[in-house]
Amino acid sequence: MFNTNGARRAALGAASAALLALSLTACGEKENTAPPGAGPTVTAAADSALAGKVPDAIKADGVIKVGTDSTYAPAEFLDADGKTVVGFDVELFNAVAQKLGLKAEYESSPFDAILPGVDSGKYEIGVSSFTINAERLKSVNMVSYFSAGTQWATKAGNAGKIDIENACGKKIAVQTGTVQFDDITARSKKCTTGGKPAITIDQYQAQSDATAAVFSGKNDAMLADSPVGAYAVKQSNGGLELVGDIYESAPYGYAVKKDQTAFAEVLKEAVQAVIADGTYQTALKKWGVDGGAITSSALNPAN
Structure with a gap:
C-alpha cells in the first residue's frame, strides 16, 4: 500500500577502531570542539492561538507520538545513552510541538515502517527526513520544513x-x-x-x-x-x-494521516511561527545544517 521511497535516506585509529567510531557516531559520539548539536537546547514559546487549533484527539494528553528512524545522523540518531533520540530534526520538531503546546515523544522505528504506522494510528506524526514526493502524498499529508538533496x-x-x-x-x-x-x-x-x-x-x-x-x-x-x-x-x-x-534537492516534510488535514494546516502554521521568531534558524545553525533552511512552509507542495 505504501511506497516509502524518498530521500532519507555516518573512523578510529586502526581499521577496526575506525568502525567502532562510526558506531559511536551513530549513537551520538561528539567531536573535540563545538560538534554539531553542542550548546543549549533550542526551545520555543507556546502560541495559545495555534494550540487552540490542535484537534482535541491529539492535544488531549498533551503529547504527540512521533515515529522516527534513529539511525540517520545528524537528523535523528541515538544519544550516548543509547535511547534518547537527538538531532536537528528532533530539536526542530520539539520547537514546533512546543508552539502547539505539546510535548513530542519519539519512538524508534525502521524507516519503511513509519508511514504505515502513521496511517494505522500507532504514530500521530512521522518525523524522519521524509522527502515530499507524489507517491507519498497519496497516503499522507506532508508539511515542508527543510530542503536536502x-x-x-x-x-x-x-x-x-x-x-x-x-x-x-x-x-x-x-x-x-x-x-x-x-x-x-x-x-x-x-x-x-x-x-x-x-x-x-x-x-x-x-x-x-x-x-x-x-x-x-x-x-x-x-x-x-x-x-x-x-x-x-x-x-x-x-x-x-x-x-x-x-x-x-527537495523538501523534507512532517507526515500525518491523510484525513487529518486540519492538523496538517496547524503544523504548517507552527513551522512558519518558528521561522518567524528565529527559533528555526537557531536550531539549524546549531547543527550546522542551515544551508537547508526554507523561508516558507507549505502543505502538500508539488514536487
Missing part, C-alpha cells in the same frame, strides 16, 4: 575511482526504502541497457550500517541525503570523502 561519499582518496555518472560494476550502499535506492537502481538499469555491468546495490536497514560498509571497504561508495553524507564525512576524521555535487 542527494550526495555520494567514498573512502578518502577515492581509490575505487568512483564517478557518480558512471558507477557501472561498482558496489554501492544505500539505506532501505529511500529515494537513493530508486536513484541507484535507475543508474544500474542504464548501465545494463548500455551493455555495461550492473551496479551491485547493497541495502541496509540503518544508514549507519551503510556508512560503515563504505568505511570498511565492503562497498565502494554510498549515496545519502546531503546533510547526512556531509556529517558522515566530518565524523570519519578523514576516513571518508564526498564525491560529486549535491543534486535533486
Whole structure:
C-alpha cells in the first residue's frame, strides 16, 4: 500500500577502531570542539492561538507520538545513552510541538515502517527526513520544513575511482526504502541497457550500517541525503570523502494521516511561527545544517 521511497535516506585509529567510531557516531559520539548539536537546547514559546487549533484527539494528553528512524545522523540518531533520540530534526520538531503546546515523544522505528504506522494510528506524526514526493502524498499529508538533496561519499582518496555518472560494476550502499535506492537502481538499469555491468546495490536497514560498509571497504561508495553524507564525512576524521555535487534537492516534510488535514494546516502554521521568531534558524545553525533552511512552509507542495 505504501511506497516509502524518498530521500532519507555516518573512523578510529586502526581499521577496526575506525568502525567502532562510526558506531559511536551513530549513537551520538561528539567531536573535540563545538560538534554539531553542542550548546543549549533550542526551545520555543507556546502560541495559545495555534494550540487552540490542535484537534482535541491529539492535544488531549498533551503529547504527540512521533515515529522516527534513529539511525540517520545528524537528523535523528541515538544519544550516548543509547535511547534518547537527538538531532536537528528532533530539536526542530520539539520547537514546533512546543508552539502547539505539546510535548513530542519519539519512538524508534525502521524507516519503511513509519508511514504505515502513521496511517494505522500507532504514530500521530512521522518525523524522519521524509522527502515530499507524489507517491507519498497519496497516503499522507506532508508539511515542508527543510530542503536536502542527494550526495555520494567514498573512502578518502577515492581509490575505487568512483564517478557518480558512471558507477557501472561498482558496489554501492544505500539505506532501505529511500529515494537513493530508486536513484541507484535507475543508474544500474542504464548501465545494463548500455551493455555495461550492473551496479551491485547493497541495502541496509540503518544508514549507519551503510556508512560503515563504505568505511570498511565492503562497498565502494554510498549515496545519502546531503546533510547526512556531509556529517558522515566530518565524523570519519578523514576516513571518508564526498564525491560529486549535491543534486535533486527537495523538501523534507512532517507526515500525518491523510484525513487529518486540519492538523496538517496547524503544523504548517507552527513551522512558519518558528521561522518567524528565529527559533528555526537557531536550531539549524546549531547543527550546522542551515544551508537547508526554507523561508516558507507549505502543505502538500508539488514536487
